Amino acid sequence: MAVLVLADHSNDALSDSTNKTVTAAAKFGGEVDVMVAGEGAANAAAEAAKIDGVRKVLHVESAPLKKQLAEAMEALIVPLMDRYDALFVPATTMGKNVAPRIAAKLDVMQLSDIIGLEGQDTFVRPIYAGNAIMTVKSSDAKKVVTVRGTAFDAAGTSNSAPVEQISGDYGPGKSQFVSEEMTESDRPELTAAKRIVSGGRALGSDAEFQKYIEPLADKLGAAVGASRAAVDAGYAPNDYQVGQTGKIVAPELYVAVGISGAIQHLAGMKDSKIIVAINKDEEAPIFQVADYGLVADLFNAVPELIEAL
Amino acid sequence: MKVLVPVKRVIDYNVKPRVKADQTGVDLTNVKMSMNPFDEISVEEAVRMKEGGSASEIVVVSIGPQQATETLRTALAMGADRGILVKTDDNAEPLGVAKILEKIVGEESPDLVILGKQAIDDDSNQTGQMLAALLGWPQGTFASEVKSEDGKIHVTREVDGGLQTVALEGPAIVTTDLRLNEPRYASLPNIMKAKKKPIDEKSPADYGVDLAPRLTVVKVTEPPVREAGEKVEDVQTLIEKLKTAGAL
Numbered sequence: 001m002a003v004l005v006l007a008d009h010s011n012d013a014l015s016d017s018t019n020k021t022v023t024a025a026a027k028f029g030g031e032v033d034v035m036v037a038g039e040g041a042a043n044a045a046a047e048a049a050k051i052d053g054v055r056k057v058l059h060v061e062s063a064p065l066k067k068q069l070a071e072a073m074e075a076l077i078v079p080l081m082d083r084y085d086a087l088f089v090p091a092t093t094m095g096k097n098v099a100p101r102i103a104a105k106l107d108v109m110q111l112s113d114i115i116g117l118e119g120q121d122t123f124v125r126p127i128y129a130g131n132a133i134m135t136v137k138s139s140d141a142k143k144v145v146t147v148r149g150t151a152f153d154a155a156g157t158s159n160s161a162p163v164e165q166i167s168g169d170y171g172p173g174k175s176q177f178v179s180e181e182m183t184e185s186d187r188p189e190l191t192a193a194k195r196i197v198s199g200g201r202a203l204g205s206d207a208e209f210q211k212y213i214e215p216l217a218d219k220l221g222a223a224v225g226a227s228r229a230a231v232d233a234g235y236a237p238n239d240y241q242v243g244q245t246g247k248i249v250a251p252e253l254y255v256a257v258g259i260s261g262a263i264q265h266l267a268g269m270k271d272s273k274i275i276v277a278i279n280k281d282e283e284a285p286i287f288q289v290a291d292y293g294l295v296a297d298l299f300n301a302v303p304e305l306i307e308a309l
Numbered sequence: 310m311k312v313l314v315p316v317k318r319v320i321d322y323n324v325k326p327r328v329k330a331d332q333t334g335v336d337l338t339n340v341k342m343s344m345n346p347f348d349e350i351s352v353e354e355a356v357r358m359k360e361g362g363s364a365s366e367i368v369v370v371s372i373g374p375q376q377a378t379e380t381l382r383t384a385l386a387m388g389a390d391r392g393i394l395v396k397t398d399d400n401a402e403p404l405g406v407a408k409i410l411e412k413i414v415g416e417e418s419p420d421l422v423i424l425g426k427q428a429i430d431d432d433s434n435q436t437g438q439m440l441a442a443l444l445g446w447p448q449g450t451f452a453s454e455v456k457s458e459d460g461k462i463h464v465t466r467e468v469d470g471g472l473q474t475v476a477l478e479g480p481a482i483v484t485t486d487l488r489l490n491e492p493r494y495a496s497l498p499n500i501m502k503a504k505k506k507p508i509d510e511k512s513p514a515d516y517g518v519d520l521a522p523r524l525t526v527v528k529v530t531e532p533p534v535r536e537a538g539e540k541v542e543d544v545q546t547l548i549e550k551l552k553t554a555g556a557l
């Protein structure tokens with residue numbers, strides 16, 4: 001029995017979601033290998049080798065893999081799956097983009113965004129924006145699984161697994177990387193943050209979002225999130241969106257400011273340890289999940305809070 | 310350019326789903342059903358391509374029960390040209406749907422297939438990528454912008470750290486994200502016109518695709534409920550409570 005974990009990384013560094021996926025893979029059972037595919041990814045491969053429970057790291061260097069495009073990743077992974085019983089991938093945008101291609105090629109039904117597993121064929125996953133939890137049994141010979149990071153603890157990092165270089169030609173395919181525009185931030189990454197301050201439509205503008213949400217996040221050492229409405233309106237970049245179709249987070253402290261609490265938003269944050277809601281409407285659904293609710297105008301309450309912290 | 314748009318009939322996004330007492334699934338009797346919101350965005354994008362002159366024909370397809378015809382009619386009222394209903398009362402999994410779509414692509418030869426990034430009922434986020442793999446086509450998933458440039462399809466994608474643009478050599482697969490466009494409401498005259506647009510009825514067997522599920526549902530349960538906490542008087546009380554709870 002052996003599992004291949006596909007690492008999510010930026011070539012320079014491994015994403016925390018990879019360590020969590022290793023935990024899920026270890027629960028599945030058998031030997032766990034980690035694939036680090038990229039260009040200039042020696043650092044990421046070295047980090048992967050430290051993850052506890054990893055048998056070995058497979059490290060591939062190839063220009064078309066630099067941005068982990070799905071077509072090249074499929075060409076790389078599918079032939080290797082002869083040797084593995086399962087492929088575990090973090091449910092990041094990389095994983096969501098790549099894993100189903102591999103599943104289709106292997107003719108298996110992917111298990112998306114799992115939050116638990118029992119043995120080798122039974123998996124637990126949220127459906128309907130987390131309003132229902134489904135347990136399913138897979139009859140496929142091989143399993144292709146994407147893993148929701150918030151549901152698993154990160155594996156420790158005191159290992160020194162061997163790194164095996166593999167080489168191959170994976171492109172250029174019919175898809176090419178053109179450019180990227182990454183959000184610059186010194187803040188912790190949303191899905192790994194211990195504290196998050198999120199702003200909603202109530203902020204009313206990009207400027208107000210900066211003026212009220214950012215300093216509160218500074219005071220708390222928190223990452224910044226947003227509702228879909230705030231992102232759609234351009235108050236915050238797209239990768240700040242928390243929810244069913246954005247990022248799933250579960251920090252120690254989640255502060256929702258001027259967010260109503262639509263089911264799609266709750267789907268992304270209701271597993272947070274402590275939820276604080278600031279909303280001027282005492283009927284807002286966000287109060288149904290908040291541990292501490294403050295019915296107040298955010299434009300008064302937030303500056304007061306910043307002042308008092 | 311011919312565009313194929315798969316649309317799924319799902320629970321309306323405003324409805325709070327209820328789990329059945331016998332734990333077999335979510336109760337859909339007498340629940341409002343609508344087109345998957347991401348698929349409305351796909352249809353809108355195709356219609357804009359047609360209005361802009363880059364698309365010549367839009368074919369919409371749905372795999373589902375007879376009532377999925379309503380979903381197809383909605384797409385036709387938005388501006389699609391004709392529909393295909395692949396009728397099945399069984400719950401088709403993404404892999405099965407992708408296999409049927411592969412066959413339809415074979416018959417229709419579209420230059421572009423636009424799917425939603427995810428169906429809001431099963432939250433799988435798989436079908437488009439699977440179809441791309443089966444066809445050996447390139448994919449631009451989670452699109453917030455799609456445009457043609459020097460013979461290629463440029464797709465700007467919403468990714469974890471921000472935005473990424475890829476260039477695809479067509480034919481290609483695109484899956485839509487929320488910020489690609491704002492779907493229109495069909496006008497009454499267009500709803501009337503849509504009634505006359507053709508919908509072809511097919512069965513999975515017509516395509517020789519076996520939809521037998523690979524996953525068996527063991528149980529579907531309610532998520533753990535989160536108890537509502539307390540309302541606090543003012544900012545000072547909030548801070549004290551958070552300190553007591555060890556959150557500050």
Ligand SMILES: Cc1cc2nc3c(=O)[nH]c(=O)nc-3n(C[C@H](O)[C@H](O)[C@H](O)COP(=O)(O)OP(=O)(O)OC[C@H]3O[C@@H](n4cnc5c(N)ncnc54)[C@H](O)[C@@H]3O)c2cc1C
Pocket residue numbers: 199200201202226227228229230241242243244245246247257258259260261262263264265268278279280281284296297298299322346347429
């Ligand atoms: C397919 C689909 C997917 C979606 N995915 C997501 C998702 O991933 N994430 C997500 O967040 N949403 C998602 N949505 C959107 C979701 O349904 C809601 O529309 C959205 O979450 C609302 O954002 P909001 O709470 O900021 O805005 P609103 O619902 O408009 O709420 C604003 C709140 O601010 C309060 N307020 C106003 N002024 C003040 C003030 N001065 N002080 C204090 N409070 C004030 C109001 O009382 C109100 O409660 C999705 C929708 C669809 C259809």
Ligand SMILES: Nc1ncnc2c1ncn2[C@@H]1O[C@H](COP(=O)(O)O)[C@@H](O)[C@H]1O
Pocket residue numbers: 315316317318345347348370371372373401403406423424425426427428429431432433434435436437
């Ligand atoms: N039964 C279906 N009929 C038509 N299109 C579908 C069906 N199921 C999924 N799709 C398409 O695939 C997308 C992603 O669905 P999923 O992979 O199930 O999350 C949807 O937004 C639709 O475009």
